[in-house]
Amino acid sequence: MTAAQIFDLAGKVALVTGASSGLGVRFAEVLAENGAAVALVARRADRLAALKERIEQAGGRAVAIEADVRDRKAMSAAFDAAEKAFGLVTVLINNAGVSHSNRAVELPAEEWQRVISTNLDAVFFWAQEAARRMLAAGKGGAIVNIASVLGLTPDKGIVAYAAAKAGVVQLTKALALELAFKGIRVNAIAPGWIMTEINHDYLSQGRGAAMKQKIPMGRFGDAQDLDGPLLLLASDAGRYMTGATVIVDGGQVVALPV
Numbered sequence: 001m002t003a004a005q006i007f008d009l010a011g012k013v014a015l016v017t018g019a020s021s022g023l024g025v026r027f028a029e030v031l032a033e034n035g036a037a038v039a040l041v042a043r044r045a046d047r048l049a050a051l052k053e054r055i056e057q058a059g060g061r062a063v064a065i066e067a068d069v070r071d072r073k074a075m076s077a078a079f080d081a082a083e084k085a086f087g088l089v090t091v092l093i094n095n096a097g098v099s100h101s102n103r104a105v106e107l108p109a110e111e112w113q114r115v116i117s118t119n120l121d122a123v124f125f126w127a128q129e130a131a132r133r134m135l136a137a138g139k140g141g142a143i144v145n146i147a148s149v150l151g152l153t154p155d156k157g158i159v160a161y162a163a164a165k166a167g168v169v170q171l172t173k174a175l176a177l178e179l180a181f182k183g184i185r186v187n188a189i190a191p192g193w194i195m196t197e198i199n200h201d202y203l204s205q206g207r208g209a210a211m212k213q214k215i216p217m218g219r220f221g222d223a224q225d226l227d228g229p230l231l232l233l234a235s236d237a238g239r240y241m242t243g244a245t246v247i248v249d250g251g252q253v254v255a256l257p258v
Contacts, residue, residue, distance in 0.1 A: 007034060013082065013091065014031045015082050015091070016039070016095055018069070019048060020042035020044040023194065027230055031230070032061065038055065040052060041069070041096075043067070045064065070117050075122075076129065079130070088139060092142070094146060094168075097118060097119045099161050102157065103156065107159060118164075123168055135182055142187070144234055145186070148168075149249045150162045151169050172186050176242040189246050192249025214252060216255050225248060232246070
């Protein structure tokens with residue numbers, strides 16, 4: 001069997017949250033390029049429409065679905081829309097997330113709730129909904145949660161983000177344990193510092209140079225550095241993997257002092 005066959009996603013229906021910017025855009029494009037029909041979910045409808053057009057022009061299939069991941073009714077409607085367009089969602093990429101830059105003693109309660117509800121609560125509820133539908137249809141599938149190395153090794157000023165991402169890692173293990181017997185695999189990707197449109201200016205100046213020096217590979221990641229892990233966990237190439245968190249950080253975590 002060739003590598004192209006192992007990682008082939010033809011016949012799969014994938015749903016990507018946070019698909020309007022950053023890593024979500026890349027994830028959606030890579031899944032479509034490898035054969036999946038992709039449901040694009042985010043709040044910014046104009047960006048989703050542009051991404052849908054690009055995917056279709058490249059020969060892929062996509063549907064744009066406007067939804068806030070924190071809205072449970074919108075979540076259910078999003079899965080319904082994806083099923084109406086392409087059929088049962090069997091690959092969920094739980095990517096939507098937000099960050100903050102408040103020290104713990106200064107963090108407002110509403111900011112804590114915003115980060116936790118988006119980065120952890122929504123990850124659970126979207127995974128739960130995907131799993132319920134797969135189980136009802138008697139189908140297996142793959143759920144890929146996007147965690148972060150900051151959930152493994154926190155930094156200052158991101159207490160809510162770090163707590164949420166640490167929760168995602170443990171949530172992934174717990175869901176994997178419960179769903180494996182039905183053929184639903186649940187894994188996570190923990191990226192390090194990946195350069196995107198959202199953080200480009202921050203990483204290119206200020207603390208960026210000092211942060212880069214702590215990465216053994218000597219550079220920040222590119223979105224394409226996550227292509228391989230994404231395809232591994234979404235496709236049958238990872239069919240015997242569940243409960244794993246794949247760290248993609250240029251060696252940042254292993255370089256930290258014990």
